[in-house]
Amino acid sequence: MTVAALELRGLSKEFSLPGAGWFAPPQKIQAVRSVNLVVPKNAIVGLVGESGSGKTTTGMVALRLTEPTGGQILLDGADITRLPHGALKPHRRKMQVVFQDSYSALDPMFTLVRIVAQPLEIHGMGSAREREAQALDWLERVGLHRSYGNRYPHELSGGQRQRVAIARALILKPQVLIADEPTSALDVSVKAQIINLLQDLQAEMGLSILFISHDLSVVRSLTDTVAVMFNGRIVEQAPTEAIFADARHPYTVSLLDAIPAAHPRNRRLRTFRTRDELEAATPRLSAAELGQAPSPTPRLVEVAPGHLVEAILT
16 A cells, blocks of 8 residues: 555644633634545645635644644654654655745845755754755756855745745755645746746656645646645545546536636636535535435545545435
């Protein structure tokens, strides 16, 4: 049996917010609800949904940058869910992140060579000269000249900063990369360059990537599998082309309808539904036809090979 690069089992995250009044009890916000997700080795999985769906929180919890409320996080088969931070450090080399806002993610006081070399310094790898040499090599590898090493983040464009962020994340040669909306703030042409760069590096390094995005056009061009998040849950998961050709959940359909068309004749009829309307439209399937027991509570069921949809079984 092949061990997944990253596996989330029943992952949940709850936040507490202050109550509305002085004596009001705190409010509980369930941001992630029992998420099960597998990122296979040498594959790219897209995690998509609108703002507030819980996709970024899922990524941050998977990284243990935010602590989970429940569930398990398995990295290369090892359960890292409750490891103390000291014991977690060796595992952090295996899983790195590229954030959405590259400007905030890069220290403005550091040169680019120091920024890229910093993970090696943190993990005590190599001498200062060796770390600098590796950092310059990685700047070249992501498409920046070595002379950029002495520049600072404010001297770069958004696309260039994102290349630096990718170099910093991959200099440790991790097994898993979590990319949180890495192209959302970029122009179309620069976005395509970053996507091509990620594809090339993924193929060269055998990376496993969890690609978090709301841009379905980018997801279609990059990923092998897509998981769709709605209200903190995964409501549909399938190979990428199956999602675009045969979406089964009404929320997935609404996301696809919102994709802009290049030509007016190809525009879709958009459906605007509230969250309550989408919840009420949860598919109802025959339990007998699927060979399962009836379930009044929505749950993921396999409706085609590798295609899971949240449904009520009647």
